[in-house]
Amino acid sequence: MQQHDLETQNQAFLGHPKPLKSLFFTELWERFSYYGIRPLLILYMSAMVANGGLGLDRPTAAAIVGLFAGSMYLMTVLGGWVADNWLGQAKSVWYGSMIIALGHLSIALTNIIDHFFFYFGLVLIVIGSGLFKTCISVIVGTLYKEKDVRRDAGFSIFYMGINIGSFIAPLITGLLIKDNGWHLGFGIGGIGMLIALLIFRFSAIPSLRQFNTLRGQENTWNKPVVINTKAPKIVFGFLALVAALVALTAFGVITIHPVAVVTYLTMSICICIVVYFAYLLLFMHLNQQEKFQIIICFILLVAAALFWSAFEQKPTSFNLFANDFTQRHFFGFEIPTVWFQSINALFIIIFAPIAAWLWVKLGKKNKDPSYISKFIIALVLAASGFLVMAFASTLVAKGNGDLVSPLWIVTSLLLLTLGELCLSPVGLSTMTKLAPTVIRGQIMGLWFTASALGNLMAGLIGGHVSANEIDNLPTLFMRCVIALAIGAIVLWLLKAPIKRLMNKTESVSPQSNMETL
Template sequence: MSQDLKQYDQAFMGHPKPLKGLFFTELWERFSYYGIRPLLILYMAAMIADGGLGLDRPSASAIVGLFAGLMYLMTVLGGWVADRWLGQEKAVWYGSLIIACGHISIALTALFSHFFFYFGLVLIVIGSGLFKTCISVIVGTLYKAQDTRRDAGFSIFYMGINLGSVLAPLVTGLLVKDYGWHWGFGIGGLGMLISLIIFRVMTVPQLKKFNALQGAETTWDKAVHYDKNAPKVVALFLVLVAVVVTLTSLGYLHINPVIIVKYLTVSICIAIIAYFAYLLLFANLNTTEKKKIIICFVLLMTAALFWSAFEQKPTSFNLFAQDFTNRQFLGFEIPAVWFQSVNPILIVIFAPIAAWLWMKLGKSNRDPSYISKFIIALVLAACGFGLMVLASHSVIQNHGNTVSPLWLIGAMLFLTLGELCLSPVGLSAMTKLAPNVLRGQIMGLWFTASALGNLMAGLIGGHVSADEINQLPTLFMRCVIALLIGAVILWLLRMPIRKLLDQTASTKPTPIQNSQVET
């Protein structure tokens, strides 16, 4: 390794310099997203006289789950488009532009009809499908398969995500409080414009220089397996979206968000199973790649269970903060959305510690396996919801009066520690296990776990209200039980999966296997 390459390879906190550009690109994109997400349920559930949409809480919660769920589900199509047509770089660029347009549309709701609110959500969903998959894939290309810095690098990248998540609710909470809902929504567009500039001016040049120093051909700026029919598929999809949006806005198509979320959840589960079956049976993968695909499937389903609990932060936790949490501090009422910054603040604090821990354990060959980290994540999440069970009992005992904010903060601490054991590690695992010709699609499938989690959380989260106060302990206890059952099942599967991991690590591809991958 030349001296210039060595310096560039360790220029950002001991990691490749392009990680810096990717870090800040993702930071501002997440600022735009987490700036509006916690506002959604509060805005839609607020009375029309207060500037909101006046929806009932179950419907508002279902729409939040549908928005986030479809956004993650779109990463499957986004990964396919990147692999078959645009390449990772162009997918991130065009995705960023579409997201920015979505924020502008939502901001225009103040001047025009509610149509622009829902249309803006649709644009953000489509743009995020391109952006999220591909930027994570680009991070993975910075590291060779056996580089022990990989998990730590994704933890640092994840810290950038959460820096944006810290700032966004604090800013939007104040803007909404002092100037109204649409100022809070509009600031997200500014964050997305900053992300666009950073990606074009900083990130892309750093990536090109890094590849030049390595003497390696770039793989992130072109389609891995170009398909001439891909543009037609994209055009057909956009036409279908336009038809649905038009018919809905004209009143010819009536949508019940709760029913749609229920059917979509079942449909996604069936589709995931069918797609993995297709990959195993008809994708011309060699034996080693098939074993990796099986591991990806187990990790994905585990992640879906975790996210179904974790993604209640913008729904049930958000409503609990508004209705049942004492938010008075020195005569100032803390905006409910500020509690959404607790999780990213804790991530910023603990992510460097997690990155250091994984690197230290990796150097001594004591790094826990992916499976062990996922089991720990489920148990920690169960502990967090256990605190919410106790908090709910406290609310009932106080006859519906507010309780200490420490309940919510403690629950989010456990969820955050679980997140650090699952999310960056899962991203790292997907980029390492996915076959090259399928890496965008596998990363997209990974994000379907978040889609499922958001959909299920949307169904659960709308039932937090003063009218259903006696149901709160049961609501949260069900989450505790589901998470613990998942942890036990994964613990029982740990040995077979560990054997598969050992086999994939020790098996070297034959020339025939390589030819199969390339086709």
């Protein structure tokens, strides 16, 4: 009877384990909260004060957007460490949800009380997301055994849930700010986060417990990997430091220059990533197989950072291009600028099930492309998307700022979306599979660091779309094309050496679960 119940649970949600359903909707509403406010940020900060905005110049506003998103992903390293050493995955998601909800409440109070609450809310969302993002992905990974061919498909379905939330959110906030001002658009995200919190607490956790009980498996997501008695002191010390910086900035004791901060932070993160991976390889006492898996993770992380540096220009350069140079009037109705941010999510909703089906079908025939191959395809598609934007910006420059068809952005986003499907869910799946158990949360955090780097670099690039810099637009987008193409070529050249190293590793460790590249 128990075996029958297990089989039912194991196929309960679109052929996947039942807990995936609750995790799917938890992530959906958390992403609703995030993507509800993200496209508003650069428009709100660069809007004139008379129009209810902050009146910042575009490079500064774009840098803040990049710093916000980059810091959020960077915090996942600390969030993964906290989960591994103190709270466990479930409690990290729970506390992270509450902190994110408070952040949205703070931002919603901006125009009512003071602009300080806008920046304070961003800080809270960064901290909460650091706990939430890493851990919910790790929990999804625990639903599948090592050689389960459904793993990539499961993450693709999970990723579709992310994009349903990100599709709905800009549509709602775009209408709300049009008629009711900025604060209501910001506030709706907090409602989404509260829904996510309730789903996780009262649906996901009971479902996970039941599933693991039937499977006879310990609830590894419910407790830390190791007990580190110093972890609480480190966490509260970090929070005290953040609070001090926020207070000093609020009272004008220190002044922050966002562009400079993003520039130095980007360089510092690159150095820290290299040093940290060197530490893992040299001092973590990993065996040969685990060291090779760490090397693969590093290579994929670098490729992902390059991809995200282009992809994450959606809320900056793409958003500004849609606002300034795209024809948005049809039959007397003006399409809100932020609605273009829903296009990527719509394409994900359409194509994620197709991708999930394709990976499973190819996997059953042992023809599934390797992770490296999927990453190469992603970079090529992203380069193609930016080539489309280069052509569109050339038309704008030659027409001295004339508006162009929205189909240019739509086509570019389609190519970027197809690249995203080859990289993001597959990358999540790869990290949960390759990461040694004792540091799995930290490796997931490092994976999200690639997104942090991408957002930071996109913030530096994306603020230079304006009527004053029309002639530079084609060059701006072509530089992205060249960088992505070079990345794809380098990754392709690395395939053969990686395959030889892997074969050598498998000869030492026959039990390796790594796939052929």
